[in-house]
Amino acid sequence: MSIVKEIASAVEAGKSKVVGGLVEQALNEGIEPSVILNDGMISAMGIVGEKFKNNEIFVPEMLIAARAMKKGVEVLQPHLAKQGVEPIGxxxxxxxxxxxxxxxxxxxxxxxxxxxxxxxxxxxxxxxxxxxxxxxxxxxxxxxxxxxxxxxxxxxxxxxxxxxxxxxxxxxxxxxxxxxxxxxxxxxxxxxxxxxxxxxxxxxxxxxxxxxx
Amino acid sequence: MIIIGEKINGSIPSTGRAIAARDEAFIRDLAIRQAEAGADYIDVCASVDDDQEMEVMKWLIDIVQDAVDTPIAIDSPNAQTCVDCIPFCKKPGIVNSVSGEGDKMDLVFPVIADTKWEVIALLSDDTGIPKSAADRLRVFDNIMAKAKEYNIAPERIHIDPLVEMLCTSEEGIAMVVEVMTEIKKRYPTIHITGAASNISFNLPARKILNQVFMTLAMNAGMDSAILDPLDRGMLGTIYATEAMLGLDDYCIEYITAFREGRIGPVKK
Known part of the structure; x- marks a missing residue:
């Protein structure tokens, strides 16, 4: 599994303890911060949202996914800023x-x-x-x-x-x-x-x- | 919650018959199903005549260890049997049990002193089962003094305060709750265990009583129990209670147990 996919599945599963480390690893492998953000985290949250809408997961699972993403973003933020990657709005x-x-x-x-x-x-x-x-x-x-x-x-x-x-x-x-x-x-x-x-x-x-x- | 699966016990009629017939498949199936349901230990109790006990215990332990990786709770009223069964076990389990009675602690504690084995200790002694909370706590103090001598840390000890049937109690479970609360106050890391089904002897619709007892007992500090892990209602109660006591962040354990089909309505 690619590291970006690993990040996505960790975010989806709400594994906040591992996401930060995985993001660091991805950065060390030279993966673009914007790719980590979009393909690793934002797309995972999209899946989480979809599952919630379909009643496949419960509120706490959405909460821990968001918490996990937050951990990843904390690590990623300085790199995003350096590259001038801005939020959508x-x-x-x-x-x-x-x-x-x-x-x-x-x-x-x-x-x-x-x-x-x-x-x-x-x-x-x-x-x-x-x-x-x-x-x-x-x-x-x-x-x-x-x-x-x-x-x-x-x-x-x-x-x-x-x-x-x-x-x-x-x-x-x-x-x-x-x-x-x-x-x-x-x-x-x-x-x-x-x-x-x-x-x-x-x-x-x-x-x-x-x-x- | 530490769950000690109680199904492999010769005093349960179907298990007793399987032991008598040396029905290996039956025992194996019980071990696997309990492990899959989430048992942390598989209790093994022969419940046969003394002259056969060791042979049956070894037979049972071998089958369980061949079927699952879950550690064993060696269950015998005979402390020497418990000690003698320890070498049959591949990994440390629980000795079930000692009490303040006779030389039980003297037999078991030296053997498990420098090991990772845990032990269940009942709050009874040579005077029987004490009636008052103060007297049970006196037995408790004796047990802890003895445990200290052998360097057995509180976290390796599961105290069974001895739950008695509700139908003849005049004050519900107040006394045993007092005992549990006090024990947990003195030794926060100690485990409190018990057989939840004792509460409901001689009453109808026993599952309701067993489950409500479990909730109240967990609130008083019970964190280990000898029960049937295949009882979905009881398992659901335990997960729900842990969540309500703040022991399950974001209710994830509860949700996971549900998703794995271990609690909640059976999906058709």
Whole structure:
């Protein structure tokens, strides 16, 4: 098995203790950092996401895969930076104002990161002004992902999008929404650009909105 | 959880018949199935008359070792038999068992002193099975003093606090829980074991009682047990309990056992 394949299978199996060493080994063998990232880790996370979507694996298995990838990226990061390999893009992520749920939002963050993005996670109960502030600081960010877990906090999705419009920033980003009570119909109704029903689909959606899928 | 597979025991009628008929295939199959289910040790108990015991023990141990790599738990009420069986074993296992009774410890401890063998020690002595927690802990102290003499570290000792049947207990399992908690407090690395099925003697629907006992006992520190590893319900309970006690990061052991088909509903 090639070392890149070994990395991929270690990430997929969530073997965080071995991934760092394997990445180092691959670098020593002269394999391009971008190849290690794309073919070793991002593609493995793609498989993990696919399996999760198909109910073949459980949430903790997705978590440990993401953790394993993180270990690999830690080793890889300086080499990527040296070669000028950039993330696909930035995604601003947060649970909207009035909602304190973060498990689903964190899973989405991990999977989007696993797809090769830099994620700016603003946490939970994020007021619209905060999203706007971070958008202004990161004009290169083209996707904002909003999460709501409660029917009672869904209206905050509407008001957050509205606030972004009023700040004159609506055309600078694509907005994706998700969370247990959110549906495609609701997303359409409030003028979001995309909706996904689970963390794996969210990563795919982010790629689509960035035009790289 | 350290699982000591109990199926190769002559006091189980089907196994007893297989021993009487020297049915090697039957014993071999029990060894393989228990090992596949995840047993850490295969208990071997002849349960025959004294004059035949050594011969039957050797026959059983040879079959098990030929079938699987899992170490043996040498199980005999006769401590001398346990000692005499040690040379038959290819790798260190468990002596099942000693207690505060008679010269059992004096027979076994010197032999396993400088080895990797482990030992199950029951909290009974020449007075029988003590009724109170304090008295069982007194037996425990004697055992630990003796173990120390022979340099047998706590992590090589599995204490069986002696679980008695629930149906005649007036306070449920409170006393034995007290004993287990205290032992684990004094020696965090010691193992606490027991036969889970004792709890349910003379009651109906025994599996429910056995499983709930296991959960409560694990919560009190039990980390080793003599049981039927082919009992999927019990195995599921053990994996679930370990996850809930925070002993299974990300529930991966639980998920793996499920995926390997060892716990959960049987797939058609």
């Amino acid at each position: 930035k995604v601003i992520l947060g649970t909207i104002s009035g909602d304190l749920h973060d498990i689903g939002k964190n899973l989405v963050g991990m999977m989007i990161e696993g797809a090769g993005f830099k994620v700016l996670d603003l946490g939970v109960d994020v007021p619209p002004e905060k999203f706007i502030e971070v958008m202004k600081e990161n004009p290169d960010c083209k996707v904002v992902a909003l999460s709501a877990l409660l029917t009672s906090t869904m209206p905050a999705l509407t008001s957050t999008i509205k606030a972004i419009e009023e700040a004159g920033l609506r055309d600078t980003v694509k907005i994706m929404v998700g969370g247990a009570p959110v549906t495609q119909a609701f997303a359409d109704e409030i003028g979001a650009d995309g909706y996904s029903e689970d963390a794996a689909s969210a990563a795919e959606l982010a790629k689509k909105l960035y035009g790289v899928a």
